[in-house]
Amino acid sequence: MAQGRLATVSWGESEEDGGAVLTTVDSLVNWARKNSLWPLPMGLSCCAIEFMAAATSRFDMARFGAEVARFSPKQADVMIVAGTMTYKMGEAVRRLYDQMAEPKWVIAMGACASTAGMFRTYPVMQGIDHIVPVDFYVPGCPPRPEMLINTLIQLQKKVASERAHKGLRVANLKAEKATA
Amino acid sequence: MSEPLQVIVDPAAAGTPASAPPAAVALLRERHGDGVRALMENRGQFRVLVERGQAAEAIRFLRDDPRLRFTFLVDVTAIDFHPATPRFRVTWVLRSYHTKETLVLQADVPEDDPSVPSMTHLFPGADWLERECFDMFGIRFTGHPDLRRILLPDVFPGHPLRKDYPMAGIMTDQEWAEHIVSRAQREEGHD
Known part of the structure; x- marks a missing residue:
């Protein structure tokens, strides 16, 4: 379960008598979060095809709780930008990112999303990190589904290591009060 | 009617067997005379260079003449010959389902006044094609109902x-x- 910080307490002689599991809020919340990372598939070009492959039964992203692609940003946790982002599409990418609820993460899938790849051209932004904060850059043109799944596993590790109130408004208010 | 136009063959296609120009060319010439400037050929495909002021009338004729019926405007685009003058050549690709012929009309456009008449009153489908051409080349299509960028x-x-x-x-x-x-x-x- 929640790795690392875990202790069990039994009330009676055996486990059947009932008991409790002791852990920290961070561990419990992060355990839930990292096993249900719902992606927002920002499929902009051919990388989106590899993303779809990763979701199929052959590669089975569902093993890591990330198969529930949500087309509403309000229900998504991780935006996977899969493809070449033009300046015009950048407006939509940024708006969708803003509409995602905290906490949220971003994966730049493939060479184009990371650095624009071969497109040093007039309509293409040279990497999505100019307009959204990126947690993981996935190399490849396009990356194979295994690569994306590996990135999801890395993201799970990252989520598990964060504070549970990451990005939450209440935490910010407390911080503001503390500094005032 | 004046002398038959000499067919200018593209250098890249020199040596390929020549084919006869479509009947539309002769009819167009009959109707517009000197407005038809040149006739170019590349591997059996013909391009007619017209005066830009007469382009709309020429396209209307090609569309409405019962012998031709070029009722499908396939594409509107432009070519930039920078730094040559005149700089631009606007290109209309027309298709006739009646004669099963494709005809390309072109008109030279100078850099200081990059405008041609819009064909939206003849082909509603020209709307977005002309907006794209404006977006990419800056050609002004006069008479277009909503000439603004479409892709960028x-x-x-x-x-x-x-x-x-x-x-x-x-x-x-x-x-x-x-x-x-x-x-x-x-x-x-x-x-």
């Missing part, structure tokens, strides 16, 4: 398919990022 963002500077346009664009990524972020915040009502 509204704030995009210049017309990128012009030969003198810098490949990597004019605005930097930082400028674009500021534009995108400020616009997203404005539309989302963020503070």
